[in-house]
Amino acid sequence: MTRLRIGGVPEHYNLPWHMARKSGELQAQGIQPEWTDFYEGTGGMIQAIKNDELDVAVLLTEGAISGISRSANYKIVSFYTDSPIIWGIHVPADSDIVDVNEIYHHRYAISRYGSGSHLMPYVHAREKQWPVHKLQFRVINNLDGARMAFREDKADVFFWEKFTTKPYVDNGEFRRIGECPTPWSCFVVVASHQTLALHADKVKTLIEVTLQHAQKLYQDPNRVSIIADKFDLLPEDVEAWFEYTKWAKKIELKKEVLAETTETLKDLGLVHQKFKVEQTYHEL
Structure with missing residues (x-):
């Protein structure tokens, strides 16, 4: 065996x-x-x-x-x-951010460097023609880590598969302000x-x-x-x-x-x- x-x-x-x-x-x-x-x-x-x-x-x-x-x-x-996977672009429900064009100068929560939550903000930024070298990241390990980072004001934006995060959008914890499909x-x-x-x-x-x-x-x-x-x-x-x-x-x-x-x-x-x-x- x-x-x-x-x-x-x-x-x-x-x-x-x-x-x-x-x-x-x-x-x-x-x-x-x-x-x-x-x-x-x-x-x-x-x-x-x-x-x-x-x-x-x-x-x-x-x-x-x-x-x-x-x-x-x-x-x-x-x-x-x-x-493709459809990445939801999330902010805390009480965030002042209301539009995806406002997220660039904020802190992105990522599970790890090299993960999809790290790489997709680059893809999104390039689509928006933003300078990718200025993106700010905060490592949060996983979805629960992102929830905690939002609650503790340690991150502002989080990319994650939109149906997995939808329960937290529905319960008012997250607010989804946009989507970013993988181009592959x-x-x-x-x-x-x-x-x-x-x-x-x-x-x-x-x-x-x-x-x-x-x-x-x-x-x-x-x-x-x-x-x-x-x-x-x-x-x-x-x-x-x-x-x-x-x-x-x-x-x-x-x-x-x-x-x-x-x-x-x-x-x-x-x-x-x-x-x-x-x-x-x-x-x-």
Whole structure:
């Protein structure tokens, strides 16, 4: 039995991994899957792979590429989704900020450097033609850390997936003043160099089975209630989420998307100009 330690954020995107893990199909093919929730997001998982605490992880595309450019010891092996993520731009409910054009000189809460909450403000600032080198960041670790930072006036703006934060918008804790979609498919699966050297075939099976469960969930007539109940979301929000969210149907690298994302990160000054997209992926 090959043990594979898998990491991902505790959000609705990752339900297919739990379905695959509990189905028994992986175990029948000699894989012992162990899942860990990472509330710290992509940055936390990159560190865990460096620490040999994870073999496989589901990372934001931009964060995965940025990590590899900084010598992280993993490769992208497949896209997990074929759709963008919609980042909500949040401020405390009682903030004086009422428009996204007012956020530039304020303090951005980020889970970690290299995380999506860190990289997306750069993407947004570039879209607005603001000087990206003047952005101010405050590390808050996770969503609960952002809530505390807002309460304690330690941060002013927070980028996070809009349906995950919606309960705090609904209860009057956050106010969403805008949205920022990623300009690329949002999630990829990565595997550590050591895992690929020893168990590339098992990694391939793991992803194939998980994507099969993703398609089963997508085609399930009860898919909205399944996710709404499990993640405490409103059915209408899940319905809206499904309108733009699609999981990948098969293992695929989509090298043109990786190249586009890499070039964007270069333009933002987040990846060295000599870095090549060929360094980011491994074909299973």
